[in-house]
Amino acid sequence: xxxxxxxxQFTREVKxxxxxxxxxxxKTMEHIEKVDGNLHAFLSLNDNAVNQARxxxxxxxxxxxxxxxxxxxxxxxxxxxxxxxxxxxxSKMLENYIAPYDATVITKLKQQxxxxxxxVNLDEFAMGxxxxxxxxxxxxxxxxTDYVPGGSSGGSAVSVSAFECVASLGSDTxxxxxxxxxxCSTVGYKPTYGLISRYGLISYANSIEQIGPLTRTVEDxxxxxxxxxxxxxxxxxxINNNNADYLKDIDSGIEGKKIGIIKxxxxxxxxxxxxxxxKNAISKLEELGAICEEVSLDMVKYSVAAYYAITTTEAxxxxxxxxxxxxxxxxxxxxxxxxxxxxKARKKLGPEVTRRMILGGFVPxxxxxxxxxxxxxxxxxxxxxxxxxxxKKFDLLISPTVPILPFKIGEKINxxxxxxxxxxxxxxxxxxxxxxxxxxxxxxxxxPIGIQLIANSMNDKLLLQAARALEKTxxxxxxxx
Amino acid sequence: xxxxxxxxxxxKLMRIEIDDPTIYEGVDKMIGYFDIxxxxxxxxxxxxxxEIELSNLREDKHxxxxxxxxxxxxxxxxxxxxxxxxV
Numbered sequence: 001x002x003x004x005x006x007x008x009q010f011t012r013e014v015k016x017x018x019x020x021x022x023x024x025x026x027k028t029m030e031h032i033e034k035v036d037g038n039l040h041a042f043l044s045l046n047d048n049a050v051n052q053a054r055x056x057x058x059x060x061x062x063x064x065x066x067x068x069x070x071x072x073x074x075x076x077x078x079x080x081x082x083x084x085x086x087x088x089x090x091s092k093m094l095e096n097y098i099a100p101y102d103a104t105v106i107t108k109l110k111q112q113x114x115x116x117x118x119x120v121n122l123d124e125f126a127m128g129x130x131x132x133x134x135x136x137x138x139x140x141x142x143x144x145t146d147y148v149p150g151g152s153s154g155g156s157a158v159s160v161s162a163f164e165c166v167a168s169l170g171s172d173t174x175x176x177x178x179x180x181x182x183x184c185s186t187v188g189y190k191p192t193y194g195l196i197s198r199y200g201l202i203s204y205a206n207s208i209e210q211i212g213p214l215t216r217t218v219e220d221x222x223x224x225x226x227x228x229x230x231x232x233x234x235x236x237x238x239i240n241n242n243n244a245d246y247l248k249d250i251d252s253g254i255e256g257k258k259i260g261i262i263k264x265x266x267x268x269x270x271x272x273x274x275x276x277x278x279k280n281a282i283s284k285l286e287e288l289g290a291i292c293e294e295v296s297l298d299m300v301k302y303s304v305a306a307y308y309a310i311t312t313t314e315a316x317x318x319x320x321x322x323x324x325x326x327x328x329x330x331x332x333x334x335x336x337x338x339x340x341x342x343x344k345a346r347k348k349l350g351p352e353v354t355r356r357m358i359l360g361g362f363v364p365x366x367x368x369x370x371x372x373x374x375x376x377x378x379x380x381x382x383x384x385x386x387x388x389x390x391x392k393k394f395d396l397l398i399s400p401t402v403p404i405l406p407f408k409i410g411e412k413i414n415x416x417x418x419x420x421x422x423x424x425x426x427x428x429x430x431x432x433x434x435x436x437x438x439x440x441x442x443x444x445x446x447x448p449i450g451i452q453l454i455a456n457s458m459n460d461k462l463l464l465q466a467a468r469a470l471e472k473t474x475x476x477x478x479x480x481x
Numbered sequence: 482x483x484x485x486x487x488x489x490x491x492x493k494l495m496r497i498e499i500d501d502p503t504i505y506e507g508v509d510k511m512i513g514y515f516d517i518x519x520x521x522x523x524x525x526x527x528x529x530x531x532e533i534e535l536s537n538l539r540e541d542k543h544x545x546x547x548x549x550x551x552x553x554x555x556x557x558x559x560x561x562x563x564x565x566x567x568v
Contacts, residue, residue: 098553100546100550233539234539236533236537236538301517302517302518302520302521305518306518308511309515309518324555325554325555325564328555330555333556337566338564338565338566338567339496341565343496343497346496346498351503351504351507354499354504355508357497358491358492358499358504359508359511359512362483362487362488362491362512363515371515371518371519372512375518375521376518378521378524378527379518379523381523381526381527382521384529414503416510417513420511
């Protein structure tokens with residue numbers, strides 16, 4: 001059984017009867033058992049997955065209507081609610097939390113007969129970019145297990161890269177889908193803000209975060225987007241995509257398209273190997289008929305500070321609910337005064353979450369709001385104006401997804417400020433609401449490099465077409481697991 | 482640069498007890514990093530807000546959940562959440 005096939009290949013193989021869903025899911029679960037002790041992508045597994053696969057096989061055999069996923073094994077980041085299953089956010093605070101409802105993306109995938117093989121690891125409450133801040137221990141990069149897989153959707157990227165599923169859903173607040181996709185050599189897609197419902201995604205920074213797919217191919221990302229995008233009455237920030245078909249015409253190519261190379265994302269601090277791969281990708285796009293020119297977005301240098309000022313403020317508010325009364329671990333209320341009780345409950349939050357909650361109290365507080373929060377909002381506005389201006393001239397923008405190569409586990413964990421700067425190329429798409437994708441492009445000394453393309457809002461289809469064109473120029477080695 | 486006392490004051494307001502000394506350094510470093518915003522030159526910039534059309538809002542009607550959510554809480558009595566004493 002070949003577990004290395006793409007999502008679309010999987011559906012074709014099941015449709016033609018070449019493989020049974022039960023066999024594929026059974027082998028997938030065996031493979032997870034075999035490799036995940038080392039990789040630690042999963043926080044929990046679906047013990048019922050093989051039974052669900054058997055039911056789908058029966059539906060296929062009896063000619064019943066079957067959803068477009070045909071029993072495809074998908075992993076789900078553990079901050080997205082699946083009814084009656086644990087949703088921990090990789091936090092001790094939600095260690096025993098059972099979601100009472102399905103996120104909209106889960107409802108949609110269930111309707112299409114997807115099988116959720118398990119919930120995958122993340123930095124606690126999605127706050128981090130290496131998965132080292134999970135309360136249940138870090139995930140490891142399948143390309144080299146001494147290295148981080150990126151984050152915060154590290155478990156999603158590892159599970160796709162290591163063939164533990166064919167696709168995964170993550171969430172992207174400042175690059176949390178694209179960063180691990182780049183570090184693990186998978187495709188990672190952050191849609192236009194509002195294209196995918198956030199209902200049932202446990203909130204970190206509502207104004208900029210989005211759910212997004214991690215897949216083996218760009219076509220698979222388009223396929224997943226077809227299944228989960230669109231208006232949702234439970235999330236009033238969703239936008240109408242008129243049932244766009246993102247797979248249709250995906251091989252249209254990029255001839256004649258204008259691509260801006262973001263100057264501030266290939267400058268100071270960039271790893272020379274990453275820079276070289278980026279230049280190579282630009283040459284390939286030019287060979288395909290694109291016209292590439294440098295463009296300056298000078299607000300990019302303030303984007304990381306603005307991003308953290310805004311997200312910590314929203315996180316401070318969102319995490320206030322974890323007080324052990326509405327959510328949280330169980331200990332008796334007897335014998336405690338109110339404040340002492342909540343302080344004790346919040347000790348279950350890890351150091352990064354605690355740090356960001358305190359920052360989130362500081363930034364909007366009296367005497368500091370004008371200095372930090374309002375300025376951050378102004379940077380966000382100016383950056384949005386600058387990128388909108390750039391899109392009057394260019395169809396797409398390009399940069400490396402992450403300016404450095406994956407780093408060793410533990411190498412940067414004690415220096416949050418230097419960790420935050422790794423987000424420099426990804427936060428712009430979040431702050432401005434633009435769609436962005438990371439495409440696996442190169443392997444250097446056994447470590448992956450991803451290239452990021454960004455498009456204007458609602459130009460997700462064009463973005464996927466360009467990503468597909470770039471993807472077709474690349475032949476990468478297989479992950480050494 | 483923020484003082485240890487300022488960090489403790491904010492933490493107290495947020496009902497967070499700091500018992501990890503690295504938290505002070507981490508918060509101070511980040512606040513220090515945020516100072517870069519002073520040189521962004523955005524004083525005259527208007528803050529743009531996302532607008533949501535009223536027509537995009539769902540109808541404001543009661544939809545019963547179908548399960549007793551109160552029973553999913555750790556501490557409840559009847560239809561009330563049990564909390565520690567305020568005074």
